[in-house]
Amino acid sequence: MANILVVDDELGIRDLLSEILNDEGHHVELAENAAQARAVRQRIRPDLVLLDIWMPDTDGVTLLKEWSASGALTMPVIMMSGHATIETAVEATKIGAQSFLEKPITLQKLLKAVEAGLARHAPPSPAIAPRPGIVPSRPATMMAPVAMAAELTVEAAMTGGQSLPPAMEMGPQPRQTFELDKPLREARDEFEKCYFEYHLAREGGSMTRVAEKTGLERTHLYRKLKQLGVDLSRGKRGGG
Structure with missing residues (x-):
């Protein structure tokens, strides 16, 4: 689960993105303008930000520049807009935005962009050195029990700990x-x-x-x- 900040001045978009991301298991913070986004950024360190470009007080590109100049751009930022030009998208990418989503945003593109942003931001898993004299198991052998355990955990959560037909x-x-x-x-x-x-x-x-x-x-x-x-x-x- 990740902490995701959604910054958009349109209530309907904030609500929709929040519902989708919450259903995916993420914790969502909402901001309707740059001032609220700054306050959330000072309070927490989000794992990812979905940032609208056109907002009434301060546009998203300007806010992105502020975060970049102050060293606060420590998380992946995905820009969103329904009216942005190619030049605006390129400028945001040069400043530090990871990607750009054009409105109306489809579910598949949203989830794919969020997944890519979180994967890039995730710290690498530490390598575990094998003990002397022990041959490490093959990756395929190790992966199967982990996947099975995850499936059983989800099923147990849904059925009170029992596997039902x-x-x-x-x-x-x-x-x-x-x-x-x-x-x-x-x-x-x-x-x-x-x-x-x-x-x-x-x-x-x-x-x-x-x-x-x-x-x-x-x-x-x-x-x-x-x-x-x-x-x-x-x-x-x-x-x-």
Whole structure:
């Protein structure tokens, strides 16, 4: 889990990026302008910053220059804008920005850029020297148990420490009925809300898996769930 600072003057973008990054397991700090971003940077050392270029008080490129000149640019910064020119993006990169995301930001590009930024910023793992007379194991031999342990840990967290067959995870489900004597739009919204609540509960609240199951791009999925008034905390409580 990483500490990520999102700086953007648009409330909708801050909320959306925060939801996506929180769902990925990160801790997110929010700032709507450069002044708030400076305050957060003084209080904590974020692992990564998503920084909007066009803001009302101080633009993102100027803030980036400030951090670079003061020695505060110790974290990867990803610039964001829907109206920036190539020259602006090149200038930000020369100052120290790691990459540039053009709005509207797709989910895949966001997660890929964040993953790359955190990977570049992560300290290298210390090498462990083998003890004299002991031949180190092959990497492939060492990796398999680690991956298996991670899978078991996640499953245990979702099932109370037990490995259950897939058919038994949900248990018996109540029969759902719908009133048909109502306008089509109301009936459709009622069905869709029930449909998404079912998949949220089944997938333990994971937006990534629900998006895969339902065939929706996750940014659209978030908006759809908000529109339907789906309680996103219900699936996570059911999965814990």
